Each structure stands twice: as C-alpha cells, then as structure tokens.
Amino acid sequence: MYHFPTDPKKIKQRIRRYERSLRDENSMHGVRDGYGKRFLLGPLYFMLGNVQETLEHYEWYQNTYPDEYGYAFNFLCWAITLYRHGDRDEAEKKFINTMLSNIFFIPYVLGHAIPSLDSWEDRYFNELMEIEDFPHEILECITREEMEWISALYNSPKITAIRKAYTAIDDQLKHLRPGEKRTKLCKKLFKIRDLDFSEIDLPE
Numbered sequence: 375m376y377h378f379p380t381d382p383k384k385i386k387q388r389i390r391r392y393e394r395s396l397r398d399e400n401s402m403h404g405v406r407d408g409y410g411k412r413f414l415l416g417p418l419y420f421m422l423g424n425v426q427e428t429l430e431h432y433e434w435y436q437n438t439y440p441d442e443y444g445y446a447f448n449f450l451c452w453a454i455t456l457y458r459h460g461d462r463d464e465a466e467k468k469f470i471n472t473m474l475s476n477i478f479f480i481p482y483v484l485g486h487a488i489p490s491l492d493s494w495e496d497r498y499f500n501e502l503m504e505i506e507d508f509p510h511e512i513l514e515c516i517t518r519e520e521m522e523w524i525s526a527l528y529n530s531p532k533i534t535a536i537r538k539a540y541t542a543i544d545d546q547l548k549h550l551r552p553g554e555k556r557t558k559l560c561k562k563l564f565k566i567r568d569l570d571f572s573e574i575d576l577p578e
Contacts, residue, residue, distance in 0.1 A: 376414075378509040382422060389418050396502035412439060413448045414509070423517050428455045443567070446476035446501075447508040450483070454520050467569055469527055474540055474567050476501040480528050483513065484521070531577040539574045540566050 379385050392411040416435060419428040431451050435463040453468035473480050478488045478498070482505050516524075527533055543563045564572060 376507055376509050378414075378418065378421065378511040380421070380511055380514070385418055385421055389415060392418070395408075413445050415510050417451045417509060418447050420455055421512065423459050423515070425455055429459060443471075443475060444474045445502070445504060446479035447512060449475055450479070451512060454516060454524075457520065457523060466527065469524070470533065470536060470569060472526070473491070473533070473537060476504055477537070477541060477544075478502060478505060480524065483516075484525055484528065535574055535576050536566065536571060 378575050385573060392415055396411055396415075401476035412435060416428065416432055419431045422428075428451075432455070449468050452463050453472055455467060456462075458464035459465075475549065482488050488502070488505065543559050543566075547556060547559055547563070550559065565573065
C-alpha cells in the first residue's frame with residue numbers, strides 16, 4: 375500500500391519533490407514519468423483542500439497527458455474538486471471516468487463488499503491491486519456531503535444504466551476470441567469510456 379503524509383507541510387514538500395522530478399525527467403526525455411508521479415500529484419493537492427490550486431494542477435495534467443486514462447483514485451479527487459467548485463456537469467463526467475476505470479473502486483469507497491484479490495479472476499487483477507495500493511489517506515479528506523453525492527450519483531438511473539451497459543459488454547468480451555464481433559464490442563466499450571453514450575438507452 376502506498377501512503378501519503380497527512381501533515382500539510384509534508385504534503386507540500388512531497389508535491390514540490392514530485393513536480394521537480396517531473397520537470398527534470400521531462401527536460402531530459404520529453405514527457406516521461408517512470409514512477410507515476412503524475413497520478414499522485416492531483417490527490418496530494420486535493421488533500422491540501424485548495425480548490426483553485428487543485429484545478430490548476432488538473433488543467434496542467436490534462437494538457438500534458440491529453441490521451442491518458444489514468445487511475446480511479448486520481449479521477450475521484452478530480453471529480454470531487456469539480457463538485458466543490460460547483461461544476462456539477464464536469465464533476466459527473468469525471469465521476470463516470472472514475473467508475474469505468476475501476477468498476478470496484480466506487481463500491482469500495484462507499485463501504486460495500488468487493489471481491490478479495492486472492493479470490494478473483496485475472497481480468498480484474500489490476501483493478502483490485504489499485505484498491506489495495508492507492509493512498510487511503512485520501513478518503514479521510516472526503517466530507518459526508520461529498521460521500522452522499524457519490525452515493526446518489528452511483529445509484530442514479532443514468533449512471534446505473536451506463537454501468538450495466540459497460541459491464542455487459544465486458545462480460546461478453548471475456549468469452550470471445552479475436553474476430554469481427556469482438557472488434558465491434560471493443561469499439562462500443564471504448565465509446566463508453568470516451569463518454570459517448572449514444573448507443574445506451576439512458577433514462578430521462
């Protein structure tokens with residue numbers, strides 16, 4: 375498990391160290407980050423509680439790594455920061471990114487039972503490893519109101535329909551060999567991950 379400091383001074387020191395390291399790596403090798411520091415900076419800013427600085431970081435992240443999908447815990451911090459800023463539409467989009475990048479992450483955050491790493495099949499190994507390894511100190515920074523928003527959104531008819539469509543396709547892919555049908559399903563799955571829900575019958 376990866377641990378974050380909780381003291382604001384130490385969090386700021388960690389942020390400066392990561393940002394300095396990223397600048398050094400990028401100046402020598404182009405856009406590069408072998409350690410994954412880019413995924414940790416947003417949550418560290420989130421823990422400090424300064425909404426504007428956190429949004430500025432995520433704007434940098436989006437501009438620097440525009441085609442990257444990333445990790446659920448990073449997306450969740452981004453979503454909650456947008457929620458705190460009052461941008462509910464964008465917060466919902468990042469919430470959906472959170473859910474689709476790791477189908478077990480939101481249930482875990484809400485305190486629901488999830489499969490143990492030892493008992494689950496290989497296809498979800500990475501998702502369950504993320505839940506074991508992400509900095510759990512992040513959860514202490516989520517307020518009760520924000521947890522209620524997460525729960526309400528997760529259980530809303532729209533998000534439920536998206537989740538069911540996504541997992542239904544994922545389940546089919548598990549049993550399909552390479553071929554035309556698999557290719558079509560993969561394209562549908564990627565459309566959903568890109569937040570294109572045109573092929574899903576969403577409730578009004």
